[in-house]
Amino acid sequence: MKKLTVLKQALLSLVFGISIQAYLVFPGAYEKIAIAFISVLTYRFVVQQNKIDWRYYRRMLVVILLGMFLAYSIIDFMSMEEKLDEQLKGLRNKENVAVLLVFDGESTTYDVSLALRNYRKEIKGLREITIPLKLYQYKKAYEHLRISRYQEKAISIQEKLGGLLSPHYDVYISYAEANPYYYEVMDQIILKENYDKVIVQPISIGESLEAIAEGNNRIMPYLIRSKTMVRHGESLWNSEKIAKAVVKRALGNNPEKAEGDIGIILMAGSNIQKINTKIGTINMRREMLFMERVKTYFTQQGIESRKIIALDMVNDKEGLEKAVQQLRLYGVGKIYLISIHDFLDKIENQSYIYKFMEKLEEQQDLNMEYIDGWGTEDLVIEELENRIRLLNVQE
Structure with a gap:
């Protein structure tokens, strides 16, 4: 009977671990089902446990981690790339x-x-x-x-x-x-x-x-x-036209906007996992050179060089906060946050920047605008x- 109870507890812990992993990675209905399982099993493990048995919790933790690993392995298997097949059909002129x-x-x-x-x-x-x-x-x-x-x-x-x-x-x-x-x-x-x-x-x-x-x-x-x-x-990275496109997205066809008290924060898209690789270092250097080119065109429009700050990552919270505070010391009335890595920022970067702006605007009464890439100008x-x-x- 005791072995059956232990086996039942282990099975429930395994389901608990799988549910945690499902909650983390799946959206919609799967997420809601996972939340339901987590809630019920948490109640069973914690509330219904008459006395604290640390050996019990230690065993359950091991099985929960096993369940999370099992779920991750299944998801990983599902993500295997398909073999090349005829998904796309060529319908063009081969002489072109x-x-x-x-x-x-x-x-x-x-x-x-x-x-x-x-x-x-x-x-x-x-x-x-x-x-x-x-x-x-x-x-x-x-x-x-x-x-x-x-x-x-x-x-x-x-x-x-x-x-x-x-x-x-x-x-x-x-x-x-x-x-x-x-x-x-x-x-x-x-x-x-x-x-x-x-x-x-x-x-x-x-x-x-x-x-x-x-x-x-x-x-x-x-x-x-x-x-x-x-x-x-x-x-x-060495394109003059694309650098000018970035400036145009911020100022539009009205250069007089630059005559106001505005500040610019240029954000590269360097990936922290790749910065220490050879190709990551090359890409970061190219992005910094491109930002220098963009900065030059902004200064030609009348914006002071000191009011243009370049950051090597979009999601650098500390760097962004310092840049905003520095621009406020210069008395700028509006701050443009401009991503230069791609023609359109990835959705995770967009979400991060919008939340960052909302928080600062509420706390400090700032006027900020986000330019999410060079666009399709x-x-x-x-x-x-x-x-x-x-x-x-x-x-």
Whole structure:
């Protein structure tokens, strides 16, 4: 009888651990079911326990952790990448030049398997135990802002650019961290369509180059067999037009706005997990150089250099607070928080900045505005068109 009781308690603890993990990573109905299980089992474990038996709680804790690990393993298995298949069909003119735009990418709605796959690429070793908490924060960002418009705006760039390059170029779209992945599009559409020339252009200040390198390794057998000439464009860190697009998003077509007492906080998108890697260091340096270019254009519009502060990460709370306080000492009436890493910030960064602004505006009566990237301005499209045409004529 005692063994049966112990087995029952262990089973309930296992379910408790699985429920905790489900609450952290799943949205909607699954989250509500998990909360119900956690509530009932917590009542059973704590309230109905007549006396404190630390050995009992120690055993239960071990089994709960086992349940969390089991749930994580199941979710991890669900996130395994699918093999390449015919998801995408090529319907274009094979005599044209194929242009493949590579964005960082983000799912329109919260996708736990996709998010887990991306975190697994970034977080290694013992730090993997933090992934469920990161998934929870990511889920909360979607709950806060509902949907990400990243793919919608990426398609807008594709369509605008395609209109300018038509009829001799076919413009495709792919992502580093969402479907369709870069290597999928290269394999399924471009290489199998037998284009003579492919131009790959990352839409990022630097980070997408890492995904391109990874993708090339995966499709190398196809590239070896194919006669396709593949040319890679540089990341956009040295673009004057995109730097001007950032300034235009803040000031619009009215430079007189700069004559007022405004302050600027430029925020890079360096990933703390990648900063210590070789490619992470390169990307961070490129972002800092790009911010210097943006700063130059702001000063040309009449904003004092001391009122423009550059940060190397978006979600640096301490750095943001210090920057805001410093600008207030200079007597600015309005502060622009500007993300420069991508054409549109990821939803987690957006949620973080909006909450940060709401809190400070309530406490300190501040006037703040968030510019969530360089956008889809005409200057951005013109820069991409110029780069692609130049790559096409290079020997």
